Amino acid sequence: MIPARFVYRRAGTAEEALSLLAEHGDDAKVIAGGHSLLPLMKLRLSVPEFLVDIGRVPDLSYIRGEDDHIAIGALTRYHDLEHSDLLAEELPLLANASGKVGDPQVRHRGTIGGSIAHGDSASDVPAVVLALDGVLVVSGPSGVREIPSGEFFRGPFETALEPDELLTEIRLPRPASPAWSFQKLTSRAIDWAIVAVVVQGESVALVNMGSTPLRATAVERALADGAAIPDAAAQAAEGTSPFADRNAGPDYRRHLARVLTRRALEEAATRAG
């Protein structure tokens, strides 16, 4: 399968990418690794007329410890997140979830910023960012703005990014609690999650239980009220609207959300000692 025709431009700098987007934003898509976008383009589910390749923009691949958060460049690849010493030490949840994305070939190409900007409800890392209350740093024609992750994911493949904006950095607060877990069920070894659950401290986020990554607010409230893990986990599907696809129907997804949330909370509690 070959994508429909488009015009390809490689941006040498972030400024160049922004000026190409200012000109073509409505008809353009940004590409980095391409592992989210190209499969959709091959199926003609996405038909951009213009592609802006930011894969070589310098200085957008980094993992840095700042005062109260960890800053990650948008072009940082899953492979680098998976093998980062800093993340292993300070944010093992993200290293672990990154190592469960796709397969080694996909992790060599896929970027954290690409996954977040793409806004697929089946992606793992957006739910991690949501559970951590991360902040997305975005550059646009009028400068830089910071978007809380809770306001970023708006619908299927729809985010708060404007067509002329570029996601440049992901800021993740250093977690206060050593309790974390990432639980994911797939139908084949390298498939997307049917459902996945992210736990960090008393934050719980769900993958593929609606059209965006979701916080399991009912579970979080129950935990805050002192509920036992099985009782809190039983509420994991509250307020969700899971869909049906070739892997699972809504009822099975609700069941999975409850089972995986219980496992995740138990594993997190074990880690916290």
Add this chain to the structure above:
Amino acid sequence: MTITVNGEKTSHEVEDRTLLVHHLRDVVGLTATNIGCDTSTCGSCTVLVNGESVKSCTVLAAQVDGDEVETLEGLAGDGGEMDAVQNAFQQKHALQCGFCTPGMVMAATSLLRENPDPTEEQVRMALKGNLCRCTGYHNIVQAILSAAEGIR
């Protein structure tokens, strides 16, 4: 665009939408890299870009302009003698129909460059992105472990 394929510089004009796998097979003329599922699932199209394994059916040729690409054809020595991984695949009978083999060998090459002393579990995890329809994984895993031993 200009890419270095198996150590040789090649320059061609490519259409913007050309995928790397088509460029390698149809323009450069190297057909060991196979097209299997064409949806970045099966791994038959695995090649190395700047030393790292990628699925060449999900990379635009234009994206690797300026990069180093390695395909199965680049592994054998000048006299045609097989490299350690290829040799181990032959010795351990790590192929059945052979269609997935080039991708398996390239995935194994990428793994062993990064981790020359993998456990069996690590070898199996490294093959997650490579499907064998003959379901012959056992010998493939044995071959990679044996190649690792040989290389060390």
